[in-house]
Amino acid sequence: MRYAIVTETYPPEVNGVALTVRELERGLRGRGHEVELVRPRQHRQDPGGDGQLLTAGLRLPLYAGLRFGLPAAARLRRRWRRNRPDAVYIATEGPLGWSAMRAARALGIPVSSGFHTRFDHYMRDYGLPLLQPVALAWMRRFHNRSAATLVPTRKLRTELETLAFSRVVHLARAVDTRRFDPAHRDEALRARWGLGPDDLAVIHVGRIAAEKNLELAIRAFRALQALRPDARFVWVGDGPGMAAIREANPDFIHCGLQRGEALARHFASADLFLFPSLSETFGNVTIEAMASGLATVAFRYGAAAEHLRHGAHGAAIDPHDEAGFIAAACRLSLEDASRRAMGAAARTAVQSLRPAQVAADFDAVLHGIARRGSPADAHAALA
Secondary structure, three states, X not given: OEEEEEXXXXXXXXXXXXXXXXXXXXXXXXXXXXXXXXXXXXXXXXXXXXXXXXXXEEEEOOEEEXXXXXXXXXXXXXXXXXXXXXXXXXXXXXXXXXXXXXXXXXXXXXXXXXXXXXXXXXXXXXXXXXXXXXXXXXXXXXXXXXXXXXXXXXXXXHHHHHOOOOOEEEOOOOXXXXXXXXXXXXXXXXXXOOXXXXXXXXXXXXXXXXXXXXXXXXXXHHXXXXXXXXXXXXXXXXXXXXXXXXXXXXXXXXXXXXXXXXXXXXXXXXXXXXXOOOOEOOOHHHHHHHHOOOEEEEEOXXXXXXHXXXXXOEEEEOOOOHHHHHHHHHHHHHOXXXXXXXHHHHHHHHOOOOHHHXXXXXXXXXXXXXXXXXXXXXXXXXX
16 A cells, blocks of 8 residues: 655654654554655755655744644645555644645545644643634644544543544554663663662653643642652753743753653653643653653543553542642652552553554554545444
């Protein structure tokens, strides 16, 4: 089969959408399919890669390191008319994604879309709550044009269906448990953080931005630090909120962006993962932390709602219960043996989330819509 994937973000950009799209692409290639990747050029010298079509793009105003793609409908129509994909997957709802949707529909090519980002929630987080219904309507209009909208959790599928999204299909996420493994714990790295073997390393991994609810993570750490003076807070990631957090909290350890094996070492060298976000469709870092053997405190939302069992793998707190989040962080900071046991159980819980199975399921969805163009086939493939 020949598939096309359209995305406005892709590695080396570091975010959940970019990394997820890359794994989906690799999964299809690994199953023997021809895959064309359509994405914006990230810089003037960006060489692209085999099977990649680069388009024009501009920088996102709030994220200097990310770009969005400009419309390319005419170019895609010409290209896909010459070399027609069996199905198209559109991962992002930006101008490039919309133009790809128009091009595919004009040519009668079946389309599946991915619901990766809660732009409606971002409106609230950036002080524009009146635009939430506008953003939701814009996303619904986009996704309801596709034969299947893929979502990473069953809860999100149910929520979108109640919001009049149609043809919503659950596609699970995976984690590489060979990469994210407690065996990568690095005492030399911990020593650079100023920690001994028995001291407490609390970690946050992710984009440092307003929508991540990071003020709560800071309050939770300060509360547990009063109980565990040996605790240090390690921050992995970057974003527009970094400078303010660094200035206000000079004792925090800022490691910047980490990738690959380095990221795995940072996860495995910590003891407790705090993830207070309420804006995720999933939150890959949750299952990466679990695979790394970390007890996790998160709201019962996204990946935590799907995979984090309260009291067994850490704490899954009811959304918006900030007091509960802080109390759980404090409790786990004091219970060393229990915290380690939860981390071990968390790793066991995610070992079945295999990338090969996700690739097979993704392939089944695309194959179903390509053969018959029917969303029912997409549902049946994952039933």
